[in-house]
Amino acid sequence: LEPLELVDQLVRHMPPSPRPSDPSSPSLPASMPEASSRFGPREPAGSGGRALAGQKVVITAGPTREAIDPVRFISNRSSGRMGYALAEAACEAGAEVVLISGPTALPAPKGVTRIDVETALQMRAAVLEQMPCDLFIATAAVADYRAAEPAPGKIKKSADELELRLVKNPDILSEVASRDPHTEGRPFTVGFAAETDHVLEHARDKLVRKRLDMIAANRVGEGLAFDQPDNALTVLWPGGQAELPKADKRLLARQLIELIAQRIDQRA
Ligand code: PMT
Numbered sequence: 001l002e003p004l005e006l007v008d009q010l011v012r013h014m015p016p017s018p019r020p021s022d023p024s025s026p027s028l029p030a031s032m033p034e035a036s037s038r039f040g041p042r043e044p045a046g047s048g049g050r051a052l053a054g055q056k057v058v059i060t061a062g063p064t065r066e067a068i069d070p071v072r073f074i075s076n077r078s079s080g081r082m083g084y085a086l087a088e089a090a091c092e093a094g095a096e097v098v099l100i101s102g103p104t105a106l107p108a109p110k111g112v113t114r115i116d117v118e119t120a121l122q123m124r125a126a127v128l129e130q131m132p133c134d135l136f137i138a139t140a141a142v143a144d145y146r147a148a149e150p151a152p153g154k155i156k157k158s159a160d161e162l163e164l165r166l167v168k169n170p171d172i173l174s175e176v177a178s179r180d181p182h183t184e185g186r187p188f189t190v191g192f193a194a195e196t197d198h199v200l201e202h203a204r205d206k207l208v209r210k211r212l213d214m215i216a217a218n219r220v221g222e223g224l225a226f227d228q229p230d231n232a233l234t235v236l237w238p239g240g241q242a243e244l245p246k247a248d249k250r251l252l253a254r255q256l257i258e259l260i261a262q263r264i265d266q267r268a
């Protein structure tokens with residue numbers, strides 16, 4: 001066998017969808033008021049205070065790696081940049097930030113507590129250990145499947161064909177979103193949707209099916225989102241949506257954090 005790295009995201013080039021020209025002003029349509037899921041006190045966004053002051057924020061970032069044998073794994077092209085930028089922006093907004101990261105080459109942003117994991121199961125355990133929290137953002141590209149039986153030794157190149165049986169990983173985001181707000185503490189839960197086609201349709205489906213408070217949809221493919229310095233997001237929530245046009249991921253992260261803080265305020 002050649003070194004195996006199975007990419008679990010389809011990557012192909014798609015033209016970017018048309019977006020508004022001003023990157024600093026996301027359009028915020030009417031939204032539906034809902035009960036707050038906050039635990040700590042919060043300064044109102046836009047009041048001159050820091051938008052997430054006093055909040056505990058848990059963010060997942062980067063890829064996961066699922067072992068095939070001791071030297072090979074299933075993974076994807078996530079660099080961790082988007083999640084790390086969100087951790088930095090949340091920290092700047094006054095939050096206590098725990099970043100649960102798959103393998104990346106990035107240093108932890110200053111002031112952020114980073115917990116390193118490798119597999120989806122490890123990421124799930126680390127996330128659940130940090131519950132309850134006020135805000136959960138799932139930016140990680142978690143492998144949807146893992147090898148059913150990773151080989152204990154390096155697989156030898158003998159047979160002409162090799163079958164690999166995969167089993168589904170637990171969906172960390174769905175599990176957090178399903179927490180009981182009264183007995184378990186459910187955070188304001190934000191997911192990402194990485195899609196090559198029908199981006200909004202798939203993102204809307206994930207928002208509803210996973211019972212999220214918000215989802216940030218990005219078109220992925222060659223030169224888009226994964227392992228890029230910039231990105232563009234369409235952010236959806238029940239009753240509203242906003243466009244965050246293509247920008248450096250650090251700027252985009254600040255805009256998304258501000259949008260999340262506004263939504264939390266509107267629901268309070
Ligand atoms: O890391 P970068 O190079 O900066 O790239 C950023 C990014 C493209 C990885 C990021 O913007 C992004 O889109 N992250 C989500 C990638 C993804 O796997 O999306 P998905 O549509 O397959 O998953 C939907 C949501 O469920 C995501 O929030 C994901 O974190 C979550 N999930 C998925 C599977 C699983 N087992 N557990 C999960 O929590």
